[in-house]
Amino acid sequence: EDQVTQSPEALRLQEGESSSLNCSYTVSGLRGLFWYRQDPGKGPEFLFTLYSAGEEKEKERLKATLTKKESFLHITAPKPEDSATYLCAVEAMYSGGGADGLTFGKGTHLIIQP
């Protein structure tokens, strides 16, 4: 069974204080690992897709990296508007073109204090 574990569950940082969020996963065969941002009462907003170990992607103050067992979301010099829940999800490879949806972690609730 595919599993995703995110840590920490919650993180409070001062504005400008860089940190990293962790996503550990087990999956039979990884097709892709996804990072989403979710604001309260809203749907997840897509950030990154990573497909293979060693891959990195960046967007503004965020950088996502991937190894064979985990992914990190690095936040550099965060601002209060970066406050949100960050969700990690995996999609497994299935033969025959099938799909089973994404398996999500519980998320990391990030608060950036001014």
Added chain:
Amino acid sequence: DTGVSQDPRHKITKRGQNVTFRCDPISEHNRLYWYRQTLGQGPEFLTYFQNEAQLEKSRLLSDRFSAERPKGSFSTLEIQRTEQGDSAMYLCASSSGSDTQYFGPGTRLTVL
């Protein structure tokens, strides 16, 4: 707005009533997914369609849950005989083939 849309955004119902939610995917996307999210948890996959075909439905939570996508465009999720435990956010996502899934704003269901 060309994103995924869901209607209604909020639904309050009494236990035992039936409810139906609608999802309109991004227009060129052929895949449509339904998820449920409870407080403090990540979204949980329920079912998905490729065009009008429902290719996975074993994850639907019980036989009270059903979904349709009759013309391969919008989809509906119905919950019959609602229970208090059905209270959650119901999310719809769409994708082009096996590419990235883009989510809608969700429908918040409260069962009294």
